[in-house]
Amino acid sequence: MTLKFIHAADLHLESPFEGLMDDEIPQKLWEQIFNSTFLAFSNLVQDAINQQVDFILLAGDLFDRDNQTPKTYNFFYEELDKLNAADIKVFMIFGNHDYLNISASDLKLPNNVYVFGNQVETKTFNLNDKKIAITGFSYENRWINDKMIDNYPVKSNVDFQIGMLHGSEANTGDNYAPFTISDLLDKKYDYWALGHIHKMQQLNANPPIYYSGNIQGRHKNESGSKGYLLINDVNGNLDVSFHETSVIIWDNLTMNINENNTNQIINDLMSQIYKNQYSKIHLLEITFNIKQNLLNINHDELLSKIQNTLREEYDNLNAWVYDIRFSINDNEKISSIDDDIWQKAAESIFTKDNIMDISKSLSKYDFIQNHLDNDDIQDNLLKQAKINLLGNKGNIDED
Template sequence: MRFIHTADLHLDSPFLGLTAMPTSLWERVHSSTFTAFQKIVDDAINLRVDFVLISGDIYDRDQQSIAATDFFTQQCERLNRARIPVYLLYGNHDYHVVHGTDSLPANVYVFGNQVTTTVLTLANHETVAISGFSYDQRWIERDQVKDYPQKGNTVWHIGMLHGAVQQSTANHYAPFTISELASKNYDYWALGHIHKHQLLAQNPPIVYSGNPQGRHKNESGQHGYYLVESHGKKLVPHFKAVAGIEWSTVNVTAIPTANLTEFERSLSQQIAAKAKKTPFQLIALTIEGSNHLPSAFRHLLANGDVLEHLQTQNKANNNWWIYDLLIHQQSSLPSMTDLDADYWQQAAKEVFTPARIAELTKSLAREADLADKLATLDLEQLKQATTQLLRRED
């Protein structure tokens, strides 16, 4: 048996916060979630998999664009022509009350809003039970795993679940524990919701596929899907990267010079030497050693002029694009004239914590539907950016 496990496609993601890009590059970035899923379908057909599992958040919002729904239907139809079944459920981003197959091709099975189990018979006559459910609202705080049946008489049993490991607080996404998943005696758990691919357990495999395409700086590194194959009585997952665009951080050193052109050329050369050639890199540039630069240079770095110059020079580059620039300050806070450095360091320890950020933004997250984005904040980058703002000399 061979199947594909994917999740969190987030088709038509808006990719907020990217500015000053050439039109062709912006179009490439904006279409990257579509391109990644198309590659998955290509692989499914070329590898002749038995079926495809999609564990939630196919779309980025509960109100989908026509472009996204049409594209997804077309890709499912490609799988239909190849006689590959698709089993899918909806998550917290594309939640809705399920009625049938939502006008998708005949090869698509959509899990309803209660836990159900369907059975597939493979060409070799092995039977596969697949259990799952779709979200009918944004938050599901109840543990749904108790509704999943124990493994029965089928050769294989797979659980699909869009959810998060149970925490002490804020369990909004179908919370579960690893031990209760293992207690069902399934052969594989195909998880969605967390955007970093990872194995929570190996026996049986309890697996987050991650999203096929990273959508912002906190989703750096490789993204793709899992190809799962049977070896004897076990199912073994293999990660396959498909993302055409990768978010990364590049650290460079500021050379001491009074010539701005020479300074920017040095930065570009260092980036070119350190950036990966493939896939295309969206780079957050961190500059070290800026303390030794003339104050005019530091001002240009802080107000965004250097970033703008680098972006202008880089418009024809086919390997990378700088979307952000941060200054790594190596000394204590000499330019904060009215702020004691010791007080700042103590305050920073208390402010830049997940719990404090969650508390400060609680009402905003509820009203503006920003809980997921706030949960993925890079606190170290937030601290650096705040420090940079405090240092800025107007």
């Protein structure tokens, strides 16, 4: 049997990108950000047509809310209609963000689309002389505490069965159709298409159980490339591969600051961004590693100057800095400890009695006991602790 399909989820069309829009972001860039979920879905649809897949699975949270604007719904319909023209079926469920509070049959969608209702159901069809079954359900409310997985039937007399589920593992404590991996395995399905978690991850290899993640990151906690999974089944050999759809990448960049010169800091940052040669827009949070004597650098002032510099250049650099933060190197923190405090702490902790008390369980071994009886053990442990805390600086005062 030859079978090819796409597993995607969490489109979150019309995501508001709350907390990002402010007066500093150029209007053109803001429009790119707001439209990114739409463009990502268009990328998926075009890939499906180019790849000539048999069908697409959309595993919930297709919209960011349960009431879509006409513009968003029309966009979604038109994209699905492109798939209809290419004879590509679409099977979809609704999740906790876009829960379905009307009958699936009342939805006006192209003929190639099948929407699962609020009760677990199985759709069966023939493909290349093989019988395919897909089981799933759509949320009726925002929260589902029940283990809906218990209502999924065991694999029936079909050649290939897929389970679609928008939910989370029971051990997370979420109220989203909880399940365990063993629950899924008990159903004997050939593939599980999961939604709800926005990071692509594999929960099981054989049979494959996957979260596809979302198709476009929407904030800094959804960093990196986002996309869909393409599944190829050739005579029982299942291959799962990730394909990117995101048009904007949330990312972070770390740089060292060695001087309190704002212009130099900005020049160094622009140079680093240029060297990175971003192929698509990157929304960056910059972490500046600084020394303690540079703590007087003003966060808001530096960020404002960086954004003013980028205002005319972001399109060429494919980058916008939405925030910065400062971090003091751990070694810098420790090396600044007053020497008197260090000495007092060392004298009270690295005593012969403390060493013997902590190591008493090891004293039953003669070679360890002989090592602990060495008169130099106290000094040696003190030196090693200092090296571990301060790095190579720990050796400076001992030479």
